[in-house]
Amino acid sequence: MTRAVFAVPGDLHTVTGGYVYERRLLEGLRAVGIDVAHLGLGDSFPDPTAPHLAEATAALAAVGERVPLILDGFLVGAMPTHALAQVSAPMIGIVHHPLAHEEGLDADRRAHLFRTERDNLRLLRAVLVPSAHTARILVAEYDVPAERITVARPGTQRPAAGAPVAAAEEGTPSEPPLVLAVGIQHPRKGHDVLLRALACLIDLPWRAVIVGTPHDRDHVAALHTLRAELGLTPRVRLAGAVSSAERDELYQRADVFALATRYEGYGLVFDEALAHGLPIVSCCTGAVPDTVPRDAGVLAPPDDPAAFAAALRPLLVDRELRGRLAAAAARAGARLPTWHDTAVTAAGVIDAVR
Template identity: 60%
Template sequence: MQTRTLTFALPGDITTLTGGYVYDRRLVEGLRAQGRDVAVLSLSDAFPTPDAGQMADAVARLQALPADRPVIVDGLAFGALDPDGVAAITAPIVAMIHHPLAQESALPADLADHLWRTERANLAHARHILVPSPHTRQMLIDRYDVPAERITVARPGTDLAPQAERSHPVDPPLILSVGILHPRKGHDVLIDALAGLRDLDWQAVIVGNPWDADHVAALQARIARTGLGQRLTLAGRVDDDRLRALYRQASVFALATRYEGYGIVFDEALSHGLPIVSTRTGAVPDTVPGDAGLLVEPDDAPALAGALRTLLADPDRRAACAQAAARAGAALPGWDDTARQVGRVLDALR
């Protein structure tokens, strides 16, 4: 029998432009399309580091949910909630762990340890856990002691780009990077790599929702120091039409990420038939097919520059990777597939 009513709890605004929020929003839409009544509960956007008042409010609101109405809680909040408060939630909990909080970059050691402890404790109270990749599933088993049978991989869906939007590269070749302007995404490494390619003809655009003003300023200063001028644009947040145009015009997708629990943007790049240059970390090797691009170690700007040089200087190699990317993109699941997978988890709750 289907679970027709449920709550989806997450910090802040579900329309926020990051991969995790895109996943949450599309999942809610897909579950509603199945005929389910899904209420969205917005918790403080201060998570995963709320103050005492914000924590108390979030816990109280979750504890007030009906005991017969399951709640999916986004991991950005779930992993940081007070474990004693989570233990008193009577609604059946399904945790949505995009990637464990302690794996975030640039965390002080004491905060990383605190988040590891709270997330580990809270996962023990979840009836089931949803993750976007086999990599994240294995991490929860190995590092958080979650039984394998309580974890389901619900891979993010993809909207296959129409043929007209797939690939119309501009000249000089456009290198496109898409990812929140956050230290974990490694945009600083990409900037340094591009500085080593001055002898080649290219242009580059970095798109991403700003994480905080200080980090954006640091990236802008780094670009200024490279002397690349108009060749490299830090575009920040752009609208959907502009982003689709950039994917269509690009020749290479590059993201120097330091860690990914999945990385929806890689699927977007594949759906547009773009060769990918990224890093061998987290779920990236499982997400990016080996023949669709080149992966290097994280935080290695010279190696990243070398991979970009290979694709920029060798049109045949770039074309072969683009064809492989397009094949992989055409085989990706849709968001309705993701929703069906999660729907089966909800219907199995007792």
């Protein structure tokens, strides 16, 4: 049996797209016959404390030189290059999206992250990315040879057989229509843009639920304040983190999936929406145009509440249009890869670097 080590800082069960991807990949690799040891590291990355950095440096250097070592994206983007240079194991990096592309960075921080990730990528035998969009960035901006990159598209957990279908797909919409957004409460996800867009649609009947793990208290407080200032508190629920069962129920009850994201390296939630047969309104940014089929969604410019409202309005008022996009979403969702497919792709990379 092939052996490998998968190094991930923080809690592997954190509910974000990146952690979901890595947890499911770890499980999938074991299911296809790779003996993968999970190497848990400190949760302070991508800004590691001195103890967490020392712990990570020693743990990575201790991996045997014949054992493939898979590195989480925070490690690829934030480990000091001199520390990774001490590793003798053949390294495979996961890059969901380059850390320098994150929202809210000052120029010095962005430049530091760019240099660190670019230099670290040169030390890797192979790189796994979730999308062709991220692959293109690594080639064009980070000088990674294309032949070293493999797109391992995220798998999708389809609704269980016999489970209720989404309201939009079933053609019996909620009254009033339910708009669902799923994404961590982080500035990059654009929940503030969605709130401002919904305020432009106050003349229409609708309800909205925004699901997502809080990123930090200040941003969560800002979203609650904005919701109140816009007069949306009676119609918009900021649900925070919810259970898997409640999340599935919301997908089934929803009529439209709307995420006003400022950037996505992939966006697992779009595949979830497609699997549930939901029409999508999002933004033309990052990997979103590659992920959301044209006949299943409408894309607006990022960071433009008025444009997002204009994209969302027809789906709230035109039941027939909503039904057509929902049917296209369901067809696309049925074609999505499974997590087994993702694991098979990654297993081929592990075998190659051995």
